[in-house]
Amino acid sequence: MARFRGFAVVLVAVGCALGATAATAQTPKRGGTLNTIVQPEPPLIVPGLNNQGPTWIVSPKIYQGLLRYSSDLKPMPNLAKSWTISPDGKTYTFKLQENVKWHDGAPFTADDVVFSIMKWHIELSPRSRQIFLNITKMTAPDPLTVVIELEKPFEPLIMMFDETSAAMIPKHIYDGTDFKTNPANQHPIGTGPFKFDQWVRGSYIHLVRNDAYWKPGQPYLDDIYYRVIPDSASRALALETGQVQLTQAGDLEPFDVPRFAAMPNLTVETKGWEMYSPLSWLDLNLRDKPLDDKRFRQALMYALDRNFIHDKIFFGLGKVAAGPIADATRFHDASIKPYPYDPKKALALLDEMGLKPDGQDVRSNLKMLVLPYGEVWTRLAEYCKQALGQVGIAVTLESTDAGAWSSRIGNWDYQTSFNFLYQYGDPSLGVARTYVSNNIKKITFTNTMGYKNPEVDALFDKAAYEPVAAERQKLFSQVQKLLYEDVPVVWLMQLEFPTIYDKRLHDVIISGTGPNDDFGAVYFTE
Amino acid sequence: MAKLARFLTGRLIKAAITVLAVLVMNFVLIRLAPGDPASVMAGEAGAADPKFVAQLREQFGLDRPLHEQLWIYMRGILQLDLGYSARQQRPVSALIAERLPGTLLLTGAAFVIALGCGVALGALAATRVGTWADSAITALALLAYATPIFWVGLMLVLLFSVELNWLPSLGMETVGAKLSGLAHLCDIGAHLVLPAITLGLFFMAIYARLTRAEMLEVADQDFVKTARAKGVREGRIVRVHVLRNALLPVVTFAGIQAGQLIGGSILVETVFAWPGIGRLAFEALLQREYNTLLGVFAVTAVMVVLLNLLTDLMYAVVDPRIEVAA
Numbered sequence: 001m002a003r004f005r006g007f008a009v010v011l012v013a014v015g016c017a018l019g020a021t022a023a024t025a026q027t028p029k030r031g032g033t034l035n036t037i038v039q040p041e042p043p044l045i046v047p048g049l050n051n052q053g054p055t056w057i058v059s060p061k062i063y064q065g066l067l068r069y070s071s072d073l074k075p076m077p078n079l080a081k082s083w084t085i086s087p088d089g090k091t092y093t094f095k096l097q098e099n100v101k102w103h104d105g106a107p108f109t110a111d112d113v114v115f116s117i118m119k120w121h122i123e124l125s126p127r128s129r130q131i132f133l134n135i136t137k138m139t140a141p142d143p144l145t146v147v148i149e150l151e152k153p154f155e156p157l158i159m160m161f162d163e164t165s166a167a168m169i170p171k172h173i174y175d176g177t178d179f180k181t182n183p184a185n186q187h188p189i190g191t192g193p194f195k196f197d198q199w200v201r202g203s204y205i206h207l208v209r210n211d212a213y214w215k216p217g218q219p220y221l222d223d224i225y226y227r228v229i230p231d232s233a234s235r236a237l238a239l240e241t242g243q244v245q246l247t248q249a250g251d252l253e254p255f256d257v258p259r260f261a262a263m264p265n266l267t268v269e270t271k272g273w274e275m276y277s278p279l280s281w282l283d284l285n286l287r288d289k290p291l292d293d294k295r296f297r298q299a300l301m302y303a304l305d306r307n308f309i310h311d312k313i314f315f316g317l318g319k320v321a322a323g324p325i326a327d328a329t330r331f332h333d334a335s336i337k338p339y340p341y342d343p344k345k346a347l348a349l350l351d352e353m354g355l356k357p358d359g360q361d362v363r364s365n366l367k368m369l370v371l372p373y374g375e376v377w378t379r380l381a382e383y384c385k386q387a388l389g390q391v392g393i394a395v396t397l398e399s400t401d402a403g404a405w406s407s408r409i410g411n412w413d414y415q416t417s418f419n420f421l422y423q424y425g426d427p428s429l430g431v432a433r434t435y436v437s438n439n440i441k442k443i444t445f446t447n448t449m450g451y452k453n454p455e456v457d458a459l460f461d462k463a464a465y466e467p468v469a470a471e472r473q474k475l476f477s478q479v480q481k482l483l484y485e486d487v488p489v490v491w492l493m494q495l496e497f498p499t500i501y502d503k504r505l506h507d508v509i510i511s512g513t514g515p516n517d518d519f520g521a522v523y524f525t526e
Numbered sequence: 527m528a529k530l531a532r533f534l535t536g537r538l539i540k541a542a543i544t545v546l547a548v549l550v551m552n553f554v555l556i557r558l559a560p561g562d563p564a565s566v567m568a569g570e571a572g573a574a575d576p577k578f579v580a581q582l583r584e585q586f587g588l589d590r591p592l593h594e595q596l597w598i599y600m601r602g603i604l605q606l607d608l609g610y611s612a613r614q615q616r617p618v619s620a621l622i623a624e625r626l627p628g629t630l631l632l633t634g635a636a637f638v639i640a641l642g643c644g645v646a647l648g649a650l651a652a653t654r655v656g657t658w659a660d661s662a663i664t665a666l667a668l669l670a671y672a673t674p675i676f677w678v679g680l681m682l683v684l685l686f687s688v689e690l691n692w693l694p695s696l697g698m699e700t701v702g703a704k705l706s707g708l709a710h711l712c713d714i715g716a717h718l719v720l721p722a723i724t725l726g727l728f729f730m731a732i733y734a735r736l737t738r739a740e741m742l743e744v745a746d747q748d749f750v751k752t753a754r755a756k757g758v759r760e761g762r763i764v765r766v767h768v769l770r771n772a773l774l775p776v777v778t779f780a781g782i783q784a785g786q787l788i789g790g791s792i793l794v795e796t797v798f799a800w801p802g803i804g805r806l807a808f809e810a811l812l813q814r815e816y817n818t819l820l821g822v823f824a825v826t827a828v829m830v831v832l833l834n835l836l837t838d839l840m841y842a843v844v845d846p847r848i849e850v851a852a
Contacts, residue, residue, distance in 0.1 A: 033702055040809070043614040051571035127573035180585060185615055201614075201624055202801030204701050225701050229799040230809075233680060238696055241688055400560075403814045406569025407561030422572055433573075443576060444569050 032524035036246040038226035047167035048124035056516045063167035063190035069512040071274045089153025089467040094146045100214045103189045110140030115171035153467035156426035193219035193520035220523035245502035248515035254315045270496040272514015277326035280420035282490035295349045297487035301339040302346035303391045321491040323484045329423045331476035346391045363392035369417035410444045428464040451488040541831040548827045563814045586612045608821040618821035629802035633787035636726035644733025652741035670731035679724040679797040696799045721798040740772035781837030785830040
């Protein structure tokens with residue numbers, strides 16, 4: 001907690017923590033019901049069994065990880081009160097908090113940690129599995145100590161212990177059962193500040209205060225309702241009328257945000273996504289001509305006015321992306337500047353390639369699969385069609401729904417589309433997967449573009465297992481420059497998801513996982 | 527009575543065949559949509575590997591050949607088992623059972639509003655044809671007929687929830703209020719007003735126009751003149767002679783509406799965050815949740831078939847000259 005306070009003071013000094021400023025000066029008050037939104041309704045809220053965005057909004061209040069992360073991505077204690085990493089980078093030792101109990105009263109011990117990581121997440125979580133397979137041995141020498149051993153050092157491992165990567169799962173409930181059909185999945189049990197109470201499908205999920213929570217005094221709220229409101233205009237109305245006091249993630253469309261920013265009773269906060277730093281791009285199938293030509297891809301970069309996209313489509317939310325690593329992610333190279341908007345240069349590149357305009361002024365045709373995740377992506381696709389049309393690239397938009405989109409991307413059955421991916425704090429965890437050739441797979445969120453560059457592969461591989469952070473920085477700077485030049489995808493925006501909340505609510509965003517954190521510290525004032 | 531029994535038996539057998547045919551067709555049709563539940567979940571997870579997708583396909587039973595899946599599904603249906611939602615890890619019948627009351631309440635209320643107000647307004651307009659009341663009702667009906675339903679919903683919310691703060695705009699009850707008895711019913715009632723009106727408005731307009739036109743036509747017929755010549759009071763002429771004879775097309779339409787209302791409330795359920803099966807079906811479609819979607823189709827198909835049967839029986843009640851026959 002002391003660590004967080006120190007961090008908040010820094011923020012205030014910088015002058016960018018609008019909501020937290022007042023909050024940190026007060027003593028938290030007990031009581032109150034928080035009404036907020038979960039959108040879309042997840043099928044399950046057990047980490048690992050379901051890994052959708054909305055699951056990560058609700059489940060971290062119930063389940064916790066060993067660590068939390070500040071907004072500058074420094075690890076902070078959570079269920080582990082301290083940790084040490086051996087000088088050779090191969091042994092991690094975690095000391096656990098004492099007197100932590102599961103919601104059913106059973107004690108939380110080191111055995112639960114070993115079970116959660118070595119059995120649960122390796123069996124179920126597609127993303128965490130890749131990372132945790134680096135672990136050669138994990139042991140619990142005593143009930144409050146966990147030791148992880150690696151074959152070779154893997155520096156980013158320390159970023160993998162928050163609730164969205166490695167939530168702690170109760171061994172006494174799941175071990176030896178079929179994880180997927182265990183009846184406990186309908187009644188989640190964790191160690192977090194809130195307990196699962198009731199889920200009325202289609203209406204709400206109700207969490208209540210965990211009176212036996214291990215952090216003294218917390219949580220301050222009595223209960224939380226996550227309401228299911230499927231229509232985005234209705235969600236905006238719910239916030240406007242005070243029926244909910246908090247919206248997060250993709251609850252509201254960007255074009256609604258300026259309206260709420262102007263309301264005196266609401267705070268709009270864009271911090272709290274540093275851990276994820278969602279980066280969006282125009283995805284290109286590099287197997288198709290002329291997308292296989294670097295000059296054509298650079299022409300796409302020059303032809304799109306990404307400042308316009310930032311100002312007019314995302315309404316000022318987020319930042320224009322320069323390259324593959326978002327600036328909140330570790331090892332971002334700030335010397336890389338976004339490609340400028342320069343349609344003349346785009347035309348020159350197309351000329352150089354020999355793509356001359358035909359009678360209709362068309363040099364090339366492209367099909368663009370619209371991302372079916374809300375109005376803003378449709379508008380973005382429409383803008384791209386316009387802008388590319390101006391340099392003689394005729395775009396045909398293809399509409400689809402979420403199921404067809406992910407199936408077509410997974411089958412490489414697209415020419416261009418949009419996508420955005422979480423970076424999970426470290427390029428080895430959330431960036432490399434898009435560009436390394438051994439991840440060219442027939443499945444979404446892999447290197448579906450089919451990008452192959454042996455130099456890039458070698459650099460990402462070396463950087464992942466390089467134990468010294470400064471050395472990793474050098475390698476990642478090199479790979480960023482290579483990718484910037486090569487343009488395997490057209491980076492568009494570092495997305496920002498606004499968290500909008502009632503001014504009576506405090507300490508909502510206090511870490512790099514923001515609304516995906518546990519909300520134990522959140523409190524209401526009158 | 528024997529005639530009625532024979533009629534009912536015949537119709538019920540036909541109904542069962544229809545429902546089975548609907549299910550088989552639906553089963554095949556939804557498989558034509560690109561993607562499957564596993565690819566959807568892989569897309570939602572923001573990270574996936576081939577093992578993850580293979581696990582899901584196995585869990586959903588999608589690794590078996592299609593005809594085998596169909597056989598497993600139909601065998602379940604014949605045992606009145608709607609299957610299991612692997613995504614939600616619950617039986618489909620439970621998912622539908624918890625949503626069905628919400629939809630029936632909403633569509634039932636909308637149906638009553640549409641039919642009651644529609645026929646009343648139509649009769650009022652017909653008996654005052656050419657007056658300002660007639661013009662007002664006709665204009666209102668035209669407006670309600672031509673306006674998109676979600677827009678009407680949003681406007682009603684803006685007026686009654688945001689501006690006037692009279693009625694709640696979301697959900698089926700006040701979340702966390704823990705009301706019981708009469709207070710609980712009133713709470714649900716207050717939540718019901720806006721979505722039911724929104725849903726009922728379109729059909730109300732149809733009924734009003736239909737009733738008005740039919741009544742004007744019937745009013746010109748000889749038996750009405752005879753009744754009037756006999757000295758029957760005007761109120762009785764309108765009720766017994768004109769309105770009753772004008773109602774047949776309204777019954778036909780009501781039969782159609784009753785069928786549509788079950789599935790046609792998706793938009794209203796979405797705008798008002800009403801937990802009904804319309805939304806369940808729509809979400810199941812987007813998520814390629816085959817079993818849930820087929821389950822909703824099965825329930826709605828049964829409802830539509832039964833309502834059609836009821837409509838046919840109603841003809842005989844409204845007009846005794848019509849007989850039921852298989």
